[in-house]
Amino acid sequence: MERPSGRLRCTGEDSLDLLNRLSTNALMDLPTGSGAHTVLTSNKGRIVDVIFVLRQADHLLLLTGGGNEARVAEWIDFYTIIEDTEVEDITSDTTAMSLMGPSAATLLDSLAGPDAAPAENEDAAEVAIDGVHATTIRRDVGAIPAFDLIAPGTDGPALREAVTDAGACPVGRSVVELARVEQGVPAFGAELSEAYNPLEAGLQHMVSYTKGCYIGQEVIARLTTYDKVQKRLVRLAWPADAGVDPGSKLMLDGRQAGVVTSAIRDPRTGNGAGLGYVRKALIDAGAHLTSADGSSVDVAGPA
């Protein structure tokens, strides 16, 4: 399956330090072969993108939101002044696919040898699959094990053939989207945008409060200290006949209580599922809201 992402290669001895100063997570202690998700934030503490930073032997591999690689490269380049850092967009030169599901690690090990599948989330390994060299990165989708395979672009067909021959079932974007929504994982362009901050998006685990300054740090520290986060990302559910789309307003007692950011129909039940931002008081499972057309939308719990 394909998980939307852009890919950047960052070289230069100041790259990790620069990214540490531009984003929310603590990156300086990343060992080679490990990565971390971190949030690029504006000086207002709003989300520019969530990126995955993988430390490799002589460079950093960055995974950005799907289609956002040029913007992220531009963002990093803007803040590269005195630093020894170069950013190269390698999205079109590389291919990326993901093995996802409870058997993904076993399948990967059967293809590339024992221990090919990293045991820890956000760890990586260099593997060879039918002669194709690939970087595999464990990036679970919520509770679902998932492994990205990144290889030179020309090796895409061979890699795809190898994993399907080994028993992987190719699935389309709608299946990936359903898994993402069910697991409450925010996506660039839907839940992740400059309309929201990392605390609203449930990305506290990507925010370091001890590493020092980064762009937007003062705003995020203030939001935390004074408990000023007004809304939170939640999982939503609605019946099959409800008219709910991304952008639909969610109402409670005649007042807007939130907004839908992702909406998908579950083919197993016919019901709708989605993600959205609601007022902080409504994040626990069971809150009953209505969409603008009067359809019932329930909060299924925090994302």
Added chain:
Amino acid sequence: MVVAREKPKPLTISISPEAAEHVRHFARMSGKPDSHLRVGVKGGGCSGLTYVLDLVDEFPEDDKIVEEHGLRLGVDRKSYVFLAGTILEYSGGLNGKGFVFNNPNARTSCGCGTSFGV
């Protein structure tokens, strides 16, 4: 207390007499009395850009050099556009901030004054 604010000449970087004296003091304390002050800007910090101060034995070839109050000041060339018109001052005392960049290009600054946005 910030003192000796002077109007800078356009597109130059100035240093106040107090700041120059403190640079010399820190150079002596660091065991490098003949070193020079180098200033620049790096990405990051609360507001997006952060000032960098360093003592160096010699400047990189393409630095812009300013001489004032007996001090040679090197400015990283790529940083110059963010610093043109800046006066480097010194804020002393118990609540002082140390070296302070009075930068006309800064549209926003963070609370501690080491970071700015343009």
